[in-house]
Amino acid sequence: MDLWFTEYHSNYARFSIKVDKPVISLESEFQRIDVFDSYEFGRVLVLDGCLMLTEKDEFIYHEMITHIPMAVNPEIQDVLVIGAGDGGVVRELTKYDSVKRIDMVEIDKLVVDICREYLPQTSCRLDDSRVNIYFEDGLKFVRRKNNEYDLIIVDSTDPFGPGEDLFTREFYGNCYKALKQWGIMVNQHESPYYPNDALSMQRAHKRIKSIFPVAEVYQAHIPTYPSGHWLFGFASKGFHPVADLKENWNSLGLKTRYYNTELHRGCFALPNYVKELLENA
Amino acid sequence: MDLWFTEYHSNYARFSIKVDKPVISLESEFQRIDVFDSYEFGRVLVLDGCLMLTEKDEFIYHEMITHIPMAVNPEIQDVLVIGAGDGGVVRELTKYDSVKRIDMVEIDKLVVDICREYLPQTSCRLDDSRVNIYFEDGLKFVRRKNNEYDLIIVDSTDPFGPGEDLFTREFYGNCYKALKQWGIMVNQHESPYYPNDALSMQRAHKRIKSIFPVAEVYQAHIPTYPSGHWLFGFASKGFHPVADLKENWNSLGLKTRYYNTELHRGCFALPNYVKELLENA
Known part of the structure; x- marks a missing residue:
């Protein structure tokens, strides 16, 4: 066949x-x-x-959405993960002994159940004792939280369907409120290449920038995503993603297949056409 | 239809x-x-x-294969371009007043004729007075040259069919000989993602490294090429592509849509899995 x-x-x-x-x-x-x-x-x-x-290239997405913030603030203890039902972000987070709590909020329990059964490569650490899984709407969950997390990772689907709320100004504002004094929020930020994706990216950036004092964007090569040119947003209450990178991340001895600290610096250097899209957002 | x-x-x-x-x-x-x-x-x-x-994304390839070497050595005057029948590399090179001579060697005259007629966006500068076009085999052309060029740009097709010779050790050795004391060679270097491309990339890197004292690899997002993750090789007799980058490139005021000097530094920071492929080449 x-x-x-x-x-x-x-x-x-x-x-x-x-x-x-x-x-x-x-x-x-x-x-x-x-x-x-x-x-x-x-x-x-x-x-x-x-x-x-x-299975071939999920490591790129999951490493880039997780290790970038973790290498900027090694004191991160309390993490909120929104979406991410496949468990890939949790797998990367559990590599850090310093992480004390991972609250994961996934709207669709069936995604988690299916990934537990059929995608052990990503779901393998969902039973880590630090992980609490909540099956509810991410927007509503974060609305109730104040000054509670060091890091929020928004691993959403695209900005239509179940993931739509996770691209709104209200949501980003609630994330800001849920973060502690030195909090960081990282989100999947769509792609700059095809017009509809670029529009989503511009909208997200504009909203995040209106709320967080630091709002930068970084890129990765993810061949199975549209155009292969994927972006992530790094927003924070103070940390700068490059100036505050801690080179001693390397002394942790974590094994990664895409991420390294040189690439960390490099991935924030964007092509002119992407910079222009962001400036005109 | x-x-x-x-x-x-x-x-x-x-x-x-x-x-x-x-x-x-x-x-x-x-x-x-x-x-x-x-x-x-x-x-x-x-x-x-x-x-x-x-037409949508050729600027990425042509800017990245041209401006990276030009920003490392602003004294480049004599340039050999191999392949590149579409004229895109020539278009970028002619932006530099400092370039005095561009020899372009394309095996297939029909490609140039067709691009002149149907792809003015790339072929627009092929009539610049500094450009000499030779319709012959690039391998044979470069064999006759000694100590003549500051820069060789190898804009080949894939390493099968007409482009095959441009990936051989003999060819790279002849390029070395054709370059002056501070010469640089840049080549399109395939992609790390799909196994066959990765093999070509490894072979090319191994051969180049056996001939040039400096042999580095850099990457770009080219969405319409396989995987969208494309590599270029930077080889030289002495210049290092990052340590020797001249920031005063910006004072030239050239208009680019992908390339900038921050991205120049960033694009040499490769993912771990690509570094491993190159180290094990």
């Missing part, structure tokens, strides 16, 4: 992956969830038709 | 672009040449089924 999964990256560009075999397809209360095995990328998770992760 | 151009990035992954209308398709002595108009990427050039450039 010649089976291909196809994702439209814009109306006029699409990316296709040859499927070895479908693993499971379900409809949750919130979205359609598909898992399949592929020849090139290993197991793949798809939500509402959008590729979320592949 | 629902017409799509599809390129296989590996046996198990493919990228497709919706075609507005085909422009021209020809068979030269060396390869098949196709030009079409697309909705998302403007006009597109395809050689032997491989996407070479799109």
Whole structure:
């Protein structure tokens, strides 16, 4: 059977992956969830038709959304993770002995259940004793929190469907309030390349910048995401992501396949066209 | 008519672009040449089924292969460009008043003729008085040259078909010989992501490193190339691409949409998995 999964990256560009075999397809209360095995990328998770992760390159996304803030403030203890039902962010966070508490808020319990069963590569540390999982709306959860976290990681889906609320000004304002004095918020920030993604990116940046005194953007090569050029936002109440990088991160001896402290500095140097999009946001 | 151009990035992954209308398709002595108009990427050039450039993002490739060496040595006067029949590299080079001579060696005259007619965006400066075009084999051309160029830019196709010779140890050795005392060679260096490309990249790096005292690799986001994660090689007889970057490049006032000197420093910071591939080359 010649089976291909196809994702439209814009109306006029699409990316296709040859499927070895479908693993499971379900409809949750919130979205359609598909898992399949592929020849090139290993197991793949798809939500509402959008590729979320592949076993081949999920390490890039998860390392870049986690180690960038952790290397800026090694004293981070209390972390809130929003979304991230696959467990990849939690896996990276649990590498730090210094982290004392990880609250993970995922709206869709079925995503977590499926990842626990079919994606052990990412879900492997969800049972760590420091992890508390809440199955509820991230926006409502964070609304109740004040001065409680050192780091919030927003690992949302795209800004439509269940992830939509996680791109609003209200949400970012609540994150600010939920963070302690030296708090950092990192979020997946879409891509600058295709017009619709770029618009989402500009909107998110404008909103974050209106709330946080420090709001920078960094990039990574994620080949299975639209255009392969993916952005993350680094917002904080004071820490600068490059000036405050602690080189002693290297003495922790953590094993990473994408992240390193040189790349940490490098990934904040953006192409002119991306800088212009952000300045005109 | 629902017409799509599809390129296989590996046996198990493919990228497709919706075609507005085909422009021209020809068979030269060396390869098949196709030009079409697309909705998302403007006009597109395809050689032997491989996407070479799109009007939307060719600036990324051409700026990164040209301005990186030019910003390291602003005294570059004599430049050899191998391949590059579309004229994009020449367009970037002619922005520098300091460049006195550009020898361009393209094996396939038909590529140049077609780009002159159908891709003015890249071919627009091929008639600059400093440009000499030679329609011959790049390997044979460079074999005859000694101590003649400050910079060689190898803008080859992939290492099979007409571009194959431009990835050999003999070719790199001849480039070394053709360069003056402070010479720099930059080449398109394939991608680290899909196994076949990664193998080509490793082979090229190993060969270049065996000949040039300085051999570094840098990266760029080129969304329409396989994986979007593209590499370039910077080899030289002495200049280091980051330590010797001249910040006064900015005083030239050149307009670029991707390149800037911060990004210049940043693009040499490679992910761990790419560094490992290069170290084990």
